[in-house]
Amino acid sequence: MDRPLSPPQGAGPGPAPEDPRDWVHRAVRTVEADANRSADTHLRVFPLPASWGVQLYLKDESVHPTGSLKHRLARSLFLFGLANGAIGPDTTLVEASSGSTAVSEAYFARMLGLEFVAVVPRQTAAVKLDLITRYGGRLHLVDRPGDVYAAAEDLGSREGWYYFDQFSTASTVTDWRGNNNIACSIFEQMAMEPHPEPEWIVVGAGTGGTSATIGRYCRYQQHATRLAVADPEGSVFAEAWRTGSRTVTGPGSRIEGIGRPRVEPSFVPSVIDEVFTVPDAESVAAMRMLFERTGIRAGASTGTNLSTALRLVDRMRRDGRPGSVVTLICDDGNRYLDTYYSDAWAEGRGLDLDGARAVLAPLFGDVGP
The missing domain is CATH 3.40.50.1100 (Rossmann fold)
Known part of the structure; x- marks a missing residue:
């Protein structure tokens, strides 16, 4: 299992906090190593x-x-957010997805020790929902597929949250x-x-x-x-x-x-x-x-x-x-x-x-x- 970049909660006192830029550099290397x-x-x-x-x-x-084409997209979305300075060691990540992208994003989020919330239609295949939670993601289910956008955007507007917005940024x-x-x-x-x-x-x-x-x-x-x-x-x-x-x-x-x-x-x-x-x-x-x-x-x-x-x-x-x-x-x-x-x-x-x-x-x- 990949080790998260963030220390576990309750680990007790440790060294001085890491410089955020150093954390980003390590995060980029960690994501790139997955491809390598x-x-x-x-x-x-x-x-x-x-x-x-x-x-x-x-x-x-x-x-x-993570079993799908969306693994490529998720990797790119993470690298884009890290390079833009939008993702840090305490950022909570959120995405609107029909399932597969959220599975891949949950995988990378766990790798970096970050919280991830997937906004997905309730009728998404149960196996996909299980994979999201197995990789450590949390589910925010909506009844109508068209509602995923607004729900994810609303969550992403919270302090310390980052909305990937794959549908706007994938290209x-x-x-x-x-x-x-x-x-x-x-x-x-x-x-x-x-x-x-x-x-x-x-x-x-x-x-x-x-x-x-x-x-x-x-x-x-x-x-x-x-x-x-x-x-x-x-x-x-x-x-x-x-x-x-x-x-x-x-x-x-x-x-x-x-x-x-x-x-x-x-x-x-x-x-x-x-x-x-x-x-x-x-x-x-x-x-x-x-x-x-x-x-x-x-x-x-x-x-x-x-x-x-x-x-x-x-x-x-x-x-x-x-x-x-x-x-x-x-x-x-x-x-x-x-x-x-x-x-x-x-x-x-x-x-x-x-x-x-x-x-x-x-x-x-x-x-x-």
Whole structure:
């Protein structure tokens, strides 16, 4: 277990208080050491018929220490707050989250010996809530997902508290020019593949930070790669991209981790080449079909990505255009055994998984179970 930077309560008298700047320096080293201890996430090859001439790759972000893509974001949010002088040895941290970001932030907060409060919707997967508290975080549950913003902002306004505000800052806390961000990692790992420059990279959007980072990086590095966003039903990002309006609202998403009821400040439509709206039944069916064909158990947001990536593969195949497509495995599917992997849960929400499978099957090709 990582040792916190702050001494335990009741430890008794000790040396003179540490200079706050020295504490920040040690905190930055501690957060950076977490990344240094971890190898880069795997780039997996998805089995498609060789005759198609198109390769599909899955960047497996579920292997991070906290099990999701949000580990990268949480690390960047902590480093940003520390470098700005907003986080000190006595700061209480707070975040609005649909679950995964809060899990990762609780992990880093415990590493630094800081208090962390997660404002999350009450219907968040129970496994995620358990992980937040297991890492030492406290829960502030709200009944409506749209209420997380105001509740977190209110807590963050207290003296000695700091609100990460991932939805506003995700596109700025990560260095999109490189510095081992996810885009840089993808292109480095693709270097020896048959088509090293992907035709498409496909991601979902929750904060919008990942799509902003990848889209900016491709332009900065002068890659021809295009960026597609896979947006679940109920989310507003697809309409915002099509209409150019940032004021559109919607009911929100049933796919945890992606899709929002409002256009988040970190969503940057101008770096996105195409947006696909994915029915929830297809997200869940694709997630399950991925497990059946590869043994990879991922969450439903990965299914959203995979559904879109396979449509782009099909387009390239029909156009006779060889190349590669890359998408993300967003998080570990074992978090969703009682929800997306439960037939009773899916039936209770009216998801026609058999119909979605029939639509997706030709896109998967004859790769067998």
